[in-house]
Amino acid sequence: MAKIAPKAFGGPVLFSYGFRPFFLGAIVFASLVIPFWVGVFQGTFELGGFFSPIDWHIHEMLFGYTAAVVSGFLFTAIPNWTGRMPIKGWPLALLAALWVLGRLAMLGISGLSPPAVALIDCAFLAAIGAMILREIIAGQNWRNLKVVVPILLFLAANLLFHFEVLTQGGADYSRRLGLAVVIFLITLIGGRIIPSFTRNWLVKSNPGALPIPFNRFDAVCLLAGAITLVVWVILPDAPATGALLYVAAALHLFRLTRWKGHRTPASLLLLMLHIAYAFIPLGFLVLGLGHTVAALHLLGIGAVGGMTTAVMIRATLGHTGRSLESGKALGAGFILIILAGIMRSAASDAYLLGLSGLVVSATLWTVGFGLLFIWLGPCLWSPKAGRKTPNQPA
Template sequence: MASLLSPRAPLWCCPFRPFFLLTALHGIVVMAVWLAWLSGWMPLPDMPGGPFVWHAHEMLFGFAAASIAGFLLTALTEFTGSAALPPRPVQRLVWLWLGGRVAYLLSGSVGIAWAAALDMGFMLSLVAHSFGPLWRAPERRHMSFFYALVALTGAHLGFYISLLLGHEALPWLRLSIGLLMILVIVALSRISMALFNEVMGKYGGLTADYVARPPRRNLAMFTIGLSAVATFAQAGPGVPGWLACAAAAAILNLLNDWHVGRALWQRWVLIPYLLYWCMALGYGVIGVGHLSEQPWQSAGEHLLLVAALGLAILVVMSIAGRVHAGHALDGRLWLPAAVLLLILAAISRAGASLPFLPLATWGLSPLTLAAVLWIGAWLLYAAYAWRVLTGPRPDLGQFCDERMPLPSD
C-alpha cells in the first residue's frame, strides 16, 4: 500500500488511474453499506437530509464525480495538447474527494459544513484545472465540457446550501441527473467519432462511417435540460411529463446516428447504443408516470442512473483506462457480463416501483437484488482493471499517451 501511495508509483502517472479505480471501489463499498442499512444489518445513521439523500448524493457526486474527474483530466491532454496533470495535484484532488466521502458519512456528528467544504473544493479544483486548457485550445471546440462541469458544480453548491439551511435538497440532485445525462451525450459525441470508427476497423474488421450529428445531439441535450429544469421548478401539471417524453423522443432520434450496419454489433459500439436506449426508456417512464399521475419518477431515474450512466462510465473506463495505459482493448467475456449485470440491476430497481413489471428475484427483494447485481458488475471491473490501473505501461508510452495495440501485441 505504501508503494501505491508514492507519487512515483504507476497509479499516479495519469489522472484516470486513481479516479477510475476509486469509481469502481466506491460503487462497491457505498452500495454494500446501503444494502446493509436497508437489510437492517447496520443501524441507519443520523445525517442531514437522511440516508436516502446521502445514497443519492454519493451515487452522483461520489461515484459519478470520480469518473468525471478521471475522464476529463485525461481527455484534456488529448483534446487540447496540454501537459498531463502531475502526480502531486492528482493526489490532492483524490484526498479532497475521499475527504468529502468520509465527512458526509460522519455529518450527523460533525455537521455538513465539512463535507460541503471538501466536496466544493474538489469540484472547484476540477473547474480550475479544466478552464485554462479548454479556453486556450484552437476554436475552443471542447468548452461544452467546461459549461457542463460548471453547471454541475452550481447544482452541487445549491444542494449543500439547502442542507445547511435545513431545506429540501433532493430537487438539486434531480437537477444533477439531467446535467449528468447531458454530460454523457457530450462525452460520447467527442470520443465516438475518433475512437469507435477506429475500433470498428481495427478490432472488428468492419468499416462504418459513424458521425455524431450536432442537430440531433443538441436537440437531445436541449430537451433533457428543459425536462430537468421543469422538474426542479416543480412546473404545473403535465409540463414535466411532456418534456420528459420529448427528451425520450429526442434520444431515440439520436440513435439514428448509430445505425451503422453490422459494425453496430461490436461490443464497443453496442454498449453506447444500449445506454442510449436505457436513457430514452428512463425518460419515457418518467414522462408517462407524470402524465398518468403514477409514482414512477424513481423507477425512471434509476434507469437513467444505474443503466444509462452506469454503462457510460463502464464503457469509457474500459476503453480510456486501457488505451491510455498502453494496453489493447479487452475482448474477454467479463465486460458483456458486467453490462448484463448493470442492465438487470436497473430493471430490478425499476421493478420495485413499477407494479406491472413482474420479476423473478430468487427470494430477494427487488432492491436487494439490484444492489447485489450492481456490486457484481463493479467487482468484475475492479478485478480485471486493477493490474492495468496500478501497474506500469507495457509499452514505451509516457504518462497519458494513447496507444491502441491489437490484442496480440
C-alpha cells in the same frame, strides 16, 4: 497546436495520469457503497451525519461516484484537446485525496459541522472546475470551453444539495439538477465519442453504412434535451414537462439510430456505449409516463452507471496498452450493472429466491463492479503494458 512531448514520470504509477486514481476510486467506491446503502436501508448499519439515508445515497452516487468518473475522463481527454501535459504527480494525488476526504466527511464519522462537510465535499468539484478551466485557457482550446459550464452547474447542484438538506431537512431541486447535469454531459460527450469510435471501428472492421457526423439535428437534440431537463428540474409534475420528455425521448432515440449501433455486435466494447445511451430515451419515456422511481433508476443505473462503466473500461484498456476488447469478464461486469438497473426499475418490490428485488439489484451491481476491480484494478496501478489478451489481468 503542437503537442508537448511527454516527460518521464518517476512517481507512483497510480498518479501518472488522471484516469488512474479516479477510475480506481470510483470502482472501489461503487463496489462498497451500494452494499453499505442496502445495510443502512434495512437498518443493519447506521449512517452518521445529518443527511437522510435516501439523500446520502443519491448524493454519493451523483457527487461521489459519478464525479470521480467524470474527472478521470476529463483529465484524460483534455491533454488531447489542448496539447498540454496531463496533470500528474502531487497535484493529482491531492485532488484524489480531496475526493476521499469528501466521501469520509459525508459518512458523518468526522463529527464536523454541516457547513464544514459542505466545504470539504464541494471543494473537490471546485478544484476540478478550476484546473480544467486553467488547462483549456492555457491551451487556447476555446471550443471545449463549454465543457466547463456543466462542471460548474454540477458544483452548483452540489452546493444546493447541502443547502436544501441543511435548511429544509431534505434535498429536492438539487437531486434533479445533479442528475440532469450528468445526463446532459452524457448527451454532449457521448454524442462526440460514440459515433467517432463507431466510425473508426466500422471503417476497419465492417465496411458499409457509417454514423452520421454531428450536424444540426444533433444540435437540436442537445437543445431539446437541455430544455426538457431544465423544465423537469423546476416543474417535474407539470403536464408540459411530460410532453417535453416524450419529444426528447423520440429525438434521442432517433439520434442513437443514426450512429449505427446495430452494426457493432462484434465489438462489445462499442456496443456497451450504444446500450448505455439507449437508457436516456428510455428513461425520458418512463419519466414522462409518471413512473418516477423506475425512470430515475433507468437513468441513474442504466444511463449513468452503464456509460461510466463503458467509458472506464475503454479508456483504461486503451491508455494502459491493452487490447481494445472487453473480454468475457469485463463484458459480464457491464451486463450485470445493466441488469441491476433493469431489476431496480422493474422489480424492486418483487422477490427472487427469497430475496427482494432491491437486494438482487444491489448484488448484481456489486458483483459487476467487483469484476471491474479484478480485471481493471491491476491495469490502473501497474505501468503501461504491451497489448495483452482481454481476459488476462495486467
